[in-house]
Amino acid sequence: MTTSTTRTKRAKGRDTAAPGRPTQKDIALAAGVSQAAVSLVLNKAETPSVPVATRTRILEVAEELGYRPNHPARMLRSARTMTFACVIPDITNPFYPGLVRGLQTVAGPAGYDVLIFDTDGRPEREARAIDWLLQGRADGVVATFFHLRVPQLAVLARKGIPLVRLESQHKPDGPLAIDSVYIDNAEAAAAMTRLLIARGHRRIAMIQAEFGPSHRRAQGYGAVMREAGLSPDFVTDSAYSEESGARAMRRLLDRKRDRPTAVFGASDVLALGAMEAARAAGLSIPGDIAIAGFDDIPVAKLLGLTTVRQPEFDLGALAAETLVRRLQPGGLKAPGKSHELKFEIIKRSSV
Amino acid sequence: MTTSTTRTKRAKGRDTAAPGRPTQKDIALAAGVSQAAVSLVLNKAETPSVPVATRTRILEVAEELGYRPNHPARMLRSARTMTFACVIPDITNPFYPGLVRGLQTVAGPAGYDVLIFDTDGRPEREARAIDWLLQGRADGVVATFFHLRVPQLAVLARKGIPLVRLESQHKPDGPLAIDSVYIDNAEAAAAMTRLLIARGHRRIAMIQAEFGPSHRRAQGYGAVMREAGLSPDFVTDSAYSEESGARAMRRLLDRKRDRPTAVFGASDVLALGAMEAARAAGLSIPGDIAIAGFDDIPVAKLLGLTTVRQPEFDLGALAAETLVRRLQPGGLKAPGKSHELKFEIIKRSSV
DNA sequence: TTCCTTTAGTAATACGTATAACTAACCGAA
DNA sequence: TTCGGTTAGTTATACGTATTACTAAAGGAA
Structure with a gap:
């Protein structure tokens, strides 16, 4: 019967007593409803079980307190980060910023943010990127690896993280959720x-x-x-x-x-x-x-x-589209595809 | 006595039954210990309460299962992301990659990863960056804002997220955790x-x-x-x-x-x-x-x-050092400082 | 009145981790 | 024998959210 557990409710709480960010609980308290009601109202466009009056009250309180959803908590609960990672060898090489822009252009409207991970083209940093990804920090990856090969990358696909590689040639289809984009x-x-x-x-x-x-x-x-x-x-x-x-x-x-x-x-x-x-x-x-x-x-x-x-922007955009598709329900099961884009010889004065 | 709660233990669990990433619970199960023991062993270099035999067993199992800590969960628990955000107007402007490199060089060894957020120099995207940061996605920020002013940025500092601005002039000290680096x-x-x-x-x-x-x-x-x-x-x-x-x-x-x-x-x-x-x-x-x-x-x-x-690399490095210092215990209380670096006139052939 | 349906929510739980608080078992000393 | 201390852990809880399962109250029909 666990009688002794009537311990005093631990007075400490958060010792900092920081004015911290307000949570759904705070809103619920202020609006006189339950946390669940708050979550419902904030996430669903239509809530049959919450009347308009309560709904607006909740929304007002949320606005007033300056509520922002806690990203880690949301990620933990939903196992979705709404983030793409872009793993590249060197951000100071002007080729990559263009690629990133292409990525962002497609990812943004689809609700995904893009994070950049710089490997410096070094094997150990590439491995670190994989580790980083396995921690569940992104839902999908667009990457250029100089050193790692499919065997090392397969772990990502197996854990449900789709990968689009920026390649230098056509790759045969594979069973895993690893795609590629390339020019020949x-x-x-x-x-x-x-x-x-x-x-x-x-x-x-x-x-x-x-x-x-x-x-x-x-x-x-x-x-x-x-x-x-x-x-x-x-x-x-x-x-x-x-x-x-x-x-x-x-x-x-x-x-x-x-x-x-x-x-x-x-x-x-x-x-x-x-x-x-x-x-x-x-x-x-x-x-x-x-x-x-x-x-x-x-x-x-x-x-x-x-x-x-190289159509860097288009390569990035295509990679992002591929990821978005992969992350739709059932998308992870399709075989890995290799998409080719066309290059162009640009004649200028140096030749 | 809550008798009725003897409900069947919900057979579903995770319907996907994905081979997902192993958790501490899985390790605990396999090693025949509690989850708490696993957490202790994995996080502390020395564990007085866990003998070496158990310790190595846990570590072996963890290795075997390919355990990686779940980042969102860790963040949620510890309210630390070990991530710096770098908010810039345009990643394709070659000035910024150099800054990012400087940042990374200091942040990496200190255990922080660097993420890049591109605002395109647009007010609404700058606001979005603030929102993004308020979701607790980074522990600190290095940023260039074209539009937002201190009043809009103060919210970050108030929620405990230190900010280092890349500025174009000296800024007077302020009470908030907002620093700046600049050349005159x-x-x-x-x-x-x-x-x-x-x-x-x-x-x-x-x-x-x-x-x-x-x-x-x-x-x-x-x-x-x-x-x-x-x-x-x-x-x-x-x-x-x-x-x-x-x-x-x-x-x-x-x-x-x-x-x-x-x-x-x-x-x-x-x-x-x-x-x-x-x-x-x-x-x-x-x-x-x-x-x-x-x-x-x-x-x-x-x-x-x-x-x-402009010493872009040094500006980035200095900004990162400032953040690292801010994030040490009590660091948030110091007044905001403005750090100047020296510019240099580089004479080449175009003048 | 009784039963059913709708309304308006609430309670409980799970996600994976970190940590404070607790404890059973054993040994040695007084 | 009793007490104290060590060893080797365990239990319980909290972080903030999303979601499922539940329910009290009111209204309407038979």
């Missing part, structure tokens, strides 16, 4: 390489990064070069940064012979670094050396960089 | 204006945006111009975008007389747009027209834009 990176790089060859270049070098889409782009370039009877010429530096691009370019320019007449950066940021190094060496572009990039980030236009346009 | 925008603009005058320019125009730091920069410019006996010449376009900058520049170039010989963009992005428009009009920079900017975003270097360097 190999074909795009091939097209750019053909352009360089058509402009008369024979010694064409490619600046690569160690990880990420650079690999696939290199394949396209390599294939076309060999097809044309030319030998591929790769310089690899670590990251997708201007410093990496500049460093690689300096290595090329330091050569005594076989100095290339054209350089293809595996990304615009790399190409920009290359341009800088070339200019610093007193070379004119494209007079002394032609330079091409990949991505068509906003500054490419300003600098006259010939490049491959 | 007026003085910086003044210095740049002096440079332009020293280079012999007399007709110097400034391209402004409607909101944000542009105003304060215009003051510095205006003061120096008048001091030198010259008349300030403002062109205002809506946003901090290249299109705005280009449009404003075209308006200047369309003039029949008093065409400026130098143009000072209130931000680098505006200046970039201006450069573009000038080039499109066949003008050489700085031969026909000199152009200066403000911010020193990464591409400014590539384009040889003379500009004011």
Whole structure:
């Protein structure tokens, strides 16, 4: 009969006694109804069991107290965060902000917020992102992973968190809720390489990064070069940064012979670094050396960089649409799809 | 004695029966202990009341089941999100990614994640950000607001959410937990204006945006111009975008007389747009027209834009440090401080 | 009057975690 | 033998919300 439990009701409560945010309980108290009634009124557009008078009273009190729903509590109860995560390697690479914008444009109206998680392109930070996601902080993810592969990512899908990967090539359908959006990176790089060859270049070098889409782009370039009877010429530096691009370019320019007449950066940021190094060496572009990039980030236009346009905004929007669809009832069961968007070769003055 | 409550224990449970993420209860069940014991072991480095054997058993089971703490539940319980929000007007403006990086560099090691909220510089989205924060989604905020003023922001501080504003000038100390970091925008603009005058320019125009730091920069410019006996010449376009900058520049170039010989963009992005428009009009920079900017975003270097360097990374880092300090016990009581960092005039080829 | 239906809600519970308060079992000392 | 202390935990509760199951009161019909 648990008689002894008639303990005094613990006077402490919250020791801070902060004026904290008002809860539904506070509203209920002030309006003279139960917390359940408040929850009903605040969440349903129509409440058959609550008359208009009570309803408006509750709403007024809520307004007056400045009530805002407690997000954690809501998440806990409904297991829905109404949040998408966007996992990217480097927010300072101008390619990604455009992607994020595309995401937000679709996610916002659908009621989802977008959060950004920066991995720095490092394996341990990518793993941390997965952990972060497994904590239930987002309902879905759009991501670029340089290191993790499907086996490591499958855990997300298994726990009911759909993932859309930003890929560099078509992926076969899979049973899990892992989709992808991509442009055909190999074909795009091939097209750019053909352009360089058509402009008369024979010694064409490619600046690569160690990880990420650079690999696939290199394949396209390599294939076309060999097809044309030319030998591929790769310089690899670590990251997708201007410093990496500049460093690689300096290595090329330091050569005594076989100095290339054209350089293809595996990304615009790399190409920009290359341009800088070339200019610093007193070379004119494209007079002394032609330079091409990949991505068509906003500054490419300003600098006259010939490049491959990726529809970043559309990729983001498409990814968001895919997630929204996945999160509709039953959406998680559909097989994983790979969606292709078209690239475009943008000819400017650097080639 | 509540006899009737011996109702059948509701067979449903979770109808989905999803393999969902394992909880502490699952671990407890598998390890043959109570949920409380699991919580203790998982959270405390040392548990006097749990012997090593039990401890390792619990940890093993947790590992085996792939346990991850449920973030919403944790937040609800502890009222701590371990998250900072970064509220900015436009993630595609290259100034902000640098700021975010600075933030992350300090926040990460301190255990905080950083989320980005993009307001698009619009009043309603700024209000939405406040709402979002009041839902308890972040422990602290670093923000740039173009429209909201202290009265609207005070609600955050009152609910215990410290805010660090990215400002354009010194702010007097206040009683609330609202701090700011800034460079002296007026003085910086003044210095740049002096440079332009020293280079012999007399007709110097400034391209402004409607909101944000542009105003304060215009003051510095205006003061120096008048001091030198010259008349300030403002062109205002809506946003901090290249299109705005280009449009404003075209308006200047369309003039029949008093065409400026130098143009000072209130931000680098505006200046970039201006450069573009000038080039499109066949003008050489700085031969026909000199152009200066403000911010020193990464591409400014590539384009040889003379500009004011804001230490974006350091501003972000300082803001994060301020938040971390605020969130230490008692930290919310200190008066709001304004921290100044130094700007630098970066002379390049565009002036 | 009795029974049924509608109205206007309320009570209870679950979500997963953290923590304060408690306790059963055992050992050693006075 | 009784008391005190340690060991190894457990029980109970709270955080704020959403939702299901329930019910008291009033009104109307038979």
